[in-house]
Amino acid sequence: MIDLPPEQLAIVRRLLAAQVPECEVRAFGSRVVWTAKSHSDLDLALVGPAKIASSKLRRLREAFEESGLSVRVDLLDWHAISESFQKVIAGRYEVVQKAANVNPGRAQWEILPLGELTENLDGRRVPVKELDRKPGPYPYYGASGIVDRVDGYLFDGEYLLIGEDGENLRTRQTPIAFIAKGKFWVNNHAHIVRGNHRADTRFLSYVLSQTDISGYLTGSTMPKLTQGNLNRLPVVVPPLAEQKAIAAVLGALDDKIELNRRMNATLEAMARTLFQSWFVDFDPVRAKLDGRPPAALDPATAALFSDSFRDSTLGHIPNGWETGSILRQADLLSGGTPKTDVPAYWNGDVPWASAKDVSQCGEAFLVTTERTITKQGVEESSTKIVPANATVVVARGATTGRLTMFGHAMAMNQTCYGLRSKVGAPFALYCNARHFIERLVQGGHGSIFDTITTSTFEATDVLLAPKEVLLAFDTQVTPLFQQVHANLHQSRTLATLRETLLPKLLSGELSLDELDKN
Numbered sequence: 037m038i039d040l041p042p043e044q045l046a047i048v049r050r051l052l053a054a055q056v057p058e059c060e061v062r063a064f065g066s067r068v069v070w071t072a073k074s075h076s077d078l079d080l081a082l083v084g085p086a087k088i089a090s091s092k093l094r095r096l097r098e099a100f101e102e103s104g105l106s107v108r109v110d111l112l113d114w115h116a117i118s119e120s121f122q123k124v125i126a127g128r129y130e131v132v133q134k135a136a137n138v139n140p141g142r143a144q145w146e147i148l149p150l151g152e153l154t155e156n157l158d159g160r161r162v163p164v165k166e167l168d169r170k171p172g173p174y175p176y177y178g179a180s181g182i183v184d185r186v187d188g189y190l191f192d193g194e195y196l197l198i199g200e201d202g203e204n205l206r207t208r209q210t211p212i213a214f215i216a217k218g219k220f221w222v223n224n225h226a227h228i229v230r231g232n233h234r235a236d237t238r239f240l241s242y243v244l245s246q247t248d249i250s251g252y253l254t255g256s257t258m259p260k261l262t263q264g265n266l267n268r269l270p271v272v273v274p275p276l277a278e279q280k281a282i283a284a285v286l287g288a289l290d291d292k293i294e295l296n297r298r299m300n301a302t303l304e305a306m307a308r309t310l311f312q313s314w315f316v317d318f319d320p321v322r323a324k325l326d327g328r329p330p331a332a333l334d335p336a337t338a339a340l341f342s343d344s345f346r347d348s349t350l351g352h353i354p355n356g357w358e359t360g361s362i363l364r365q366a367d368l369l370s371g372g373t374p375k376t377d378v379p380a381y382w383n384g385d386v387p388w389a390s391a392k393d394v395s396q397c398g399e400a401f402l403v404t405t406e407r408t409i410t411k412q413g414v415e416e417s418s419t420k421i422v423p424a425n426a427t428v429v430v431a432r433g434a435t436t437g438r439l440t441m442f443g444h445a446m447a448m449n450q451t452c453y454g455l456r457s458k459v460g461a462p463f464a465l466y467c468n469a470r471h472f473i474e475r476l477v478q479g480g481h482g483s484i485f486d487t488i489t490t491s492t493f494e495a496t497d498v499l500l501a502p503k504e505v506l507l508a509f510d511t512q513v514t515p516l517f518q519q520v521h522a523n524l525h526q527s528r529t530l531a532t533l534r535e536t537l538l539p540k541l542l543s544g545e546l547s548l549d550e551l552d553k554n
Contacts, residue, residue: 037130039067040078040107048078048101049133050248055096055147055272057136057543059084060403067107069128077110080132081125087115095147099270104251131268136545145274145544151267153235156227158263160190163223175218179225180210185322191228196237198227198244198266205249205259212261214243227266235271239279242286243271246542272542281548283539289534296523298397303520304400307513311467314509315501321345321354340505349497358500362455362472363493365500366465369426369454372418374409381417384410388419389442391451395426395435400466400517401443402428409447419447422454425462427469429453429476431488437477438497441466443521453488461506465512472498 038045065079066072071112082088093111100109164186168174172187179199198213199205203224205212215238222228231237252265273279313319320330324343345352350360371389374381387405414421420530422428422442429439431453441462448454457465464553479492540546 037068038063038078038132039070039072044105044107045132048080048109049098049106051096051099051103052080052133055099055193055270056084056088056092057133057545059088059133060131060135062125063132064125064129066456068130070243075107077108078105079110079112081112081114081117081129083114083135087321089146092147093422094151095270098149098268099147102251102268103530126352143247145272147270147272148234149267150229150240150269150271153232153240153271153273154196154267155232156196156229156263156267157191158224158227161222161224161226161228162190164221175216175220176460177216177220177222177226179217180204181214183223186221188221190221190502191216192219193217194237195230196227196241196244197222197364198229199261200225200227200263201258201260203259205253205261211245212249213241214240217510227261227263234276235273236276236279236283236515239273239283240271241540242283242538243273244269246539247271272543278548279539285541285548285551286534286538289530289537293527293530296527299329300399300520300523303516307463307516308467308470310512311464311509314505315464315499316471318345318354334390337508340502340508353499354501356502358498360500361494361496362465362468362498362500365458366427366455367420368490368493369420369456370390370418371420371449371452371454372420373449374413374417374419378413381409381413382407385409386414386421386443388413389428389446389448389452391430391433391435391438391449394430394440394452395438395439397438399524400441400520401524402440402503403443403521403528404445405446414447419449421445425457425458425466427455427462427466429455429469429488430475432486436486436488437473439466439473441470443524453493457506459503459506461510463517464501464506464509467509467513468498472496499541 039232040048048322050334052059060083062083063078064081066076067078088426093113097109097111100111142393156329164176166184169184170187172185174186174189175182176184176186177197179202194215196213199215204210216222231240247269248267249261252269253259253261254265274282320333320338320341323330324341325345330338330341342355344355346355350359353359377381386409388407389402389405390407393405409419413419422445424442424444426442427439428442428448430436430451432451442454455465455469456462476488476492476496477486479496537546537551541551
């Protein structure tokens with residue numbers, strides 16, 4: 037009903053919803069009566085609960101000017117025009133936006149450019165070529181996170197890093213803005229800022245996670261967010277105390293998720309340390325060889341280990357142990373892809389893992405996948421259901437050799453292989469795979485990337501401990517992996533809650549008082 041291309045009208049509505057959600061917005065004039073020329077303005081009257089602050093109107097006008105719209109937008113505050121003009125508008129108008137139910141406190145919120153809310157420290161960044169970096173304990177950040185660890189640092193404290201260039205600015209596969217704490221180094225692919233006296237740094241990180249920056253990017257092939265455009269990004273901010281309170285609520289969820297991640301890393305490290313002791317260093321065998329009782333082992337478990345070694349293709353190994361293909365102790369499972377042009381196969385209840393899911397997991401268990409398929413998709417394709425606790429390895433592509441365990445039964449595509457323990461010791465199998473995966477990848481072949489095949493598994497010698505030892509190991513580490521699994525599910529629940537609260541708190545739809553009541 038308005039003489040404006042749909043994609044242009046969508047931009048108008050998006051800016052209005054972001055900045056004046058409390059207003060009913062009425063379009064009037066030539067764009068409504070369809071007498072507009074190509075250069076005619078879009079006339080909008082903002083009907084809010086009270087007169088709109090001049091600074092707020094100015095920021096909205098600036099947002100429209102920078103939006104890329106092909107027409108100029110003329111904004112009028114309903115409470116600032118005469119009654120006779122109100123009657124003229126009331127005679128013929130179209131509602132572009134209905135007034136949202138916004139909390140009264142939202143009236144104190146402002147729309148300000150990011151540059152007025154931050155201190156920019158880009159001038160202190162120092163890029164260091166990979167060959168010139170010296171390994172150390174300090175994170176080295178790029179546009180999307182940590183890319184290395186180095187022996188020095190440029191910053192010490194809490195800062196907000198924002199990607200300056202890279203395809204991720206468009207795709208947003210990872211956050212474009214993230215908090216960096218402690219001592220760290222930053223290259224010139226990430227802007228570095230912190231909130232000034234008007235803004236909380238962590239609050240700004242949440243705001244930017246919801247901000248559409250597409251209109252501020254430059255570069256046709258490689259997107260770039262210049263410092264000038266970064267400073268012009270419009271940000272909706274409440275008073276500082278409310279910013280801090282919102283950031284505290286959302287930050288508590290993120291802090292617990294991060295705590296779970298660190299706890300899981302510690303739990304998995306404990307399991308892998310025990311694997312190293314039993315299956316790599318052979319500590320129980322060496323203790324018995326020296327006439328000492330194996331440390332921290334009960335007599336029944338200690339009795340499972342021999343007191344001598346023998347030669348093998350892998351060097352000295354305990355007597356009674358063997359070497360050979362892992363397929364002697366594990367079933368090899370393959371995957372497949374249902375036809376992508378059959379809608380009945382997709383978006384069902386069955387998680388479907390790809391190499392991307394496995395390689396980006398970063399945890400002992402994969403519990404969620406980017407895509408899902410239906411039961412029909414499983415039955416009418418080459419994919420199969422892989423059981424929980426199976427070890428899954430990326431078999432081809434740039435991330436060949438990345439691996440994880442499935443947290444529950446899932447299907448997978450043909451870029452991965454699954455390993456299911458034949459002896460009922462899935463965690464020993466997982467730790468063993470972690471240990472031999474590098475040799476497996478080295479045995480792979482391909483014109484561009486390494487490729488692991490069935491022959492690779494068959495031809496690669498690995499250590500094969502007796503079934504009783506493998507089962508004893510799993511008995512020891514099962515509680516550790518069960519806690520890892522529980523933490524992952526808790527983190528997933530917390531992340532869902534955060535994603536639900538985030539837009540509501542940042543838009544003012546949900547107040548902190550209402551949150552406390554619930």
